[in-house]
Amino acid sequence: MANLGPGRPRLEQRRRQGTTPRAEILDAAAELFTTKGYANTSTRAVADAVGIRQASLYHHFAAKDDILDALLAETVAGPVELAQRMRPEPDAAVAKLYALALADVRQLRTARWNLGALYLLPELRTERFAAFRRRRDELREHYELLAAESAAAAEQSDDAKILPFRMVETVIGIRSDEGAAPADTERLIPDAIVRIVGHGAEIARVRIAAEELLTRLGEVGTEPA
Amino acid sequence: MANLGPGRPRLEQRRRQGTTPRAEILDAAAELFTTKGYANTSTRAVADAVGIRQASLYHHFAAKDDILDALLAETVAGPVELAQRMRPEPDAAVAKLYALALADVRQLRTARWNLGALYLLPELRTERFAAFRRRRDELREHYELLAAESAAAAEQSDDAKILPFRMVETVIGIRSDEGAAPADTERLIPDAIVRIVGHGAEIARVRIAAEELLTRLGEVGTEPA
Incomplete structure (x- = not known):
């Protein structure tokens, strides 16, 4: 579980769909919401799944x-x-x-x-x-x-x-x-x-x-x- | 929001269905799971809604x-x-x-x-x-x-x-x-x-x-x- 910071390699990047950051966020969120549950998913988890900082996510979406x-x-x-x-x-x-x-x-x-x-x-x-x-x-x-x-x-x-x-x-x-x-x-x-x-x-x-x-x-x- | 401890009056008691503690727990949990969401509901919230201690709930159900x-x-x-x-x-x-x-x-x-x-x-x-x-x-x-x-x-x-x-x-x-x-x-x-x-x-x-x-x-x- 090392290397969990926002700067870690974007492991999931290749399979994310969408060519814009916004589309990548939506795709990662859709996966997490439907597989882990909406309440169980934080915006931090979405940002991590895309491989961006949480602050960057908030640039696109103000809230979950x-x-x-x-x-x-x-x-x-x-x-x-x-x-x-x-x-x-x-x-x-x-x-x-x-x-x-x-x-x-x-x-x-x-x-x-x-x-x-x-x-x-x-x-x-x-x-x-x-x-x-x-x-x-x-x-x-x-x-x-x-x-x-x-x-x-x-x-x-x-x-x-x-x-x-x-x-x-x-x-x-x-x-x-x-x-x-x-x-x-x-x-x-x-x-x-x-x-x-x-x-x-x-x-x-x-x-x-x-x-x-x-x-x-x-x-x-x-x-x- | 005073009186939140397990010993507070059982405000919801009258409308709980079921004549056994187990049935009351199930009814309270069903309400919370369907109105607040499963992930958003703790066993503590269920116990509170019934008006029992969390330890008493665990006597009937080991986990959520x-x-x-x-x-x-x-x-x-x-x-x-x-x-x-x-x-x-x-x-x-x-x-x-x-x-x-x-x-x-x-x-x-x-x-x-x-x-x-x-x-x-x-x-x-x-x-x-x-x-x-x-x-x-x-x-x-x-x-x-x-x-x-x-x-x-x-x-x-x-x-x-x-x-x-x-x-x-x-x-x-x-x-x-x-x-x-x-x-x-x-x-x-x-x-x-x-x-x-x-x-x-x-x-x-x-x-x-x-x-x-x-x-x-x-x-x-x-x-x-």
Whole structure:
């Protein structure tokens, strides 16, 4: 345990992701928060993992909760933006719902660290994270609107409209329990959502329409899972 | 902030649940773990919340992780036992799946504290909690067997068999985000599971069969949600 000072060699440096100090801090914090726990991780431990002085870390983030806030924001920014870009498109609601779920499962599944596991932290219910909660609520509303519209198109009650958003987030628990979520969750979860909103008979067609929509919007093409 | 010693009046005593000291410790710990966080809670804080000396707490639990282990065990013991008692019953797999999901959603939804929120703690991936993880895997296997059998009966591929267990646990995130999960999740979630395993056309019949099965097994009757 010698050589623990801030000036020690940056042993972890090579595997840190990100080309800026800020990105390296976020990557190290994401690893520590998801593997050691948020409360168990000090800003000093984050600085040590990056190989910088704590004072340098404070230049980028004034406090540990600012790092958490930045990490959480990343998990919803992409899907919220995608939902907004889908809005004016002429596709059926169920195709948009499938496309949103597919893209969201993919980012939750393939992100380097399983940050969604932090959603259940009691800290997130404090005022400090009100802005993040609003942003996540915004994403949830996009899901609920598309789910309600899909159910209506299938002449079904919309009372299950809260479930697709929750269904997508099950990928977080799968990753946490099994170390990784299998690639086929990118198909299984959106397929299950289509059944829940009453379009079980048209899954194959909905999937093709969703993939076409994602391609049109410039999202990375979907490979067969 | 005077009078903080172990001998101070037991202010929280009246609202503590449980008639034994052990049950009071578990209730206080469940509150603190779910509202302040596991890492943020000391055994001293638990003893203080019960109004006992820390030495008395150690008489019941040697360490904080023993308290967590006992609390987690409670969340899976009931459903595992129910799944075992269902096994010899003559009902269709999909009715058993509905009944298990309904009973499980109900206990997760109505338990005094949202203990499922602790499933994502990094601490749970350590050797200390291997026995709990095995027990929860056992529950998961019951769900997967019933889901696979239900899908086969609907002449559908069983590749979504991992989802019903995950779908049930979405009630944990709903509670965490909204403070409480609405009563109708006891119908919505099992209904969604029936659709996922390919029995969407028979939901009403499956629900009646499941309620009849639960009554036969002596589970508390299901009120309309």
